[in-house]
Amino acid sequence: MLSRIYFFFFLIIAILPVSASDALGAHKLLEQGHVDLAVGTLKEQVRTEPKNAEAYNLLCRAYLMADKWDAAVSACERAVKLEPQNSQYHLWLGRSYGQKAAHVGAFAAAHVAGRVRDEFETAVRLNPKNVDAHDDLADFYLEAPWVVGGGEKKAEAQASELQKLEPAQADLLRARIAEKKKDFGTAEAEIKRSIQDSGGMPGSWMALARLYRTTGRFEEMQHAIDRATDPSLNRADVLPPAAEMLIDANRNLLGAENLLERYLSSTNPSEDAPVFKAHYLLGTLLEQRGQQEQAIAQYQAALELAAEYAPARNALARLANRAGNEGVR
Numbered sequence: 001m002l003s004r005i006y007f008f009f010f011l012i013i014a015i016l017p018v019s020a021s022d023a024l025g026a027h028k029l030l031e032q033g034h035v036d037l038a039v040g041t042l043k044e045q046v047r048t049e050p051k052n053a054e055a056y057n058l059l060c061r062a063y064l065m066a067d068k069w070d071a072a073v074s075a076c077e078r079a080v081k082l083e084p085q086n087s088q089y090h091l092w093l094g095r096s097y098g099q100k101a102a103h104v105g106a107f108a109a110a111h112v113a114g115r116v117r118d119e120f121e122t123a124v125r126l127n128p129k130n131v132d133a134h135d136d137l138a139d140f141y142l143e144a145p146w147v148v149g150g151g152e153k154k155a156e157a158q159a160s161e162l163q164k165l166e167p168a169q170a171d172l173l174r175a176r177i178a179e180k181k182k183d184f185g186t187a188e189a190e191i192k193r194s195i196q197d198s199g200g201m202p203g204s205w206m207a208l209a210r211l212y213r214t215t216g217r218f219e220e221m222q223h224a225i226d227r228a229t230d231p232s233l234n235r236a237d238v239l240p241p242a243a244e245m246l247i248d249a250n251r252n253l254l255g256a257e258n259l260l261e262r263y264l265s266s267t268n269p270s271e272d273a274p275v276f277k278a279h280y281l282l283g284t285l286l287e288q289r290g291q292q293e294q295a296i297a298q299y300q301a302a303l304e305l306a307a308e309y310a311p312a313r314n315a316l317a318r319l320a321n322r323a324g325n326e327g328v329r
């Protein structure tokens with residue numbers, strides 16, 4: 001299957017002029033979870049169009065999906081260098097720095113944290129109406145130590161700015177601030193206000209489910225997940241994180257499997273919920289149930305989309321090693 005996918009990719013490149021393999025096509029590939037194809041398309045595009053900032057930004061996002069932090073940083077830095085006044089490019093560079101900081105040693109992370117802050121602050125300065133930039137900056141302030149510019153008061157100031165732009169998002173930020181203080185009652189009230197302000201959007205219900213997961217209120221967590229994943233809302237992107245929450249809580253694993261199968265059969269997958277990661281999660285459930293052949297098929301499906309995705313590669317190696325040990329016996 002993997003060879004057929006790569007053949008398909010090279011056939012596209014051979015038939016279409018480079019201009020047709022544009023950022024729009026790569027973005028569609030990312031939405032559909034074809035990260036390897038997207039990377040290949042975008043690398044060819046930036047080779048022939050070295051001043052295409054949008055292509056570099058999408059390449060950064062593709063690398064982030066595949067957990068390639070250094071490559072993501074490099075591509076996003078290039079996008080920012082080409083278009084330094086683009087708020088969204090600074091936002092994605094900040095996110096790539098943030099992911100790198102989360103996967104390096106403490107000393108290096110402290111150095112990178114300053115870059116995360118600077119990029120998020122720049123994104124907000126360049127576009128004060130960028131809701132995502134305000135939200136990410138607030139999360140940085142909330143989680144980072146004061147020595148690198150963190151602080152709850154700064155996060156609260158961002159909540160005030162968000163209130164002018166997106167009240168439901170401001171509610172969720174205030175909930176995170178309250179949860180940071182272990183004030184779970186206030187956090188719950190703020191999330192419920194967000195549900196009301198947003199008209200019952202899935203993201204607000206998922207925030208409530210996460211709070212109930214944290215506080216061990218599992219029946220209420222399930223209810224919130226059910227509301228977030230209601231088919232009538234037609235929001236496929238919440239299905240994998242909802243399934244992952246159930247898996248982490250070791251609750252309703254059959255329900256988690258159903259959510260993942262719904263996502264994998266949907267016609268509108270999302271870049272925010274990579275398809276290959278959904279295959280991997282489904283594989284872990286099947287492996288846990290003892291269905292090794294089916295689990296292997298899911299891990300392989302993940303690698304057909306993202307050949308270097310380490311969790312799926314490690315899972316296949318683990319199963320192969322287990323089979324070898326059982327053969328020795």
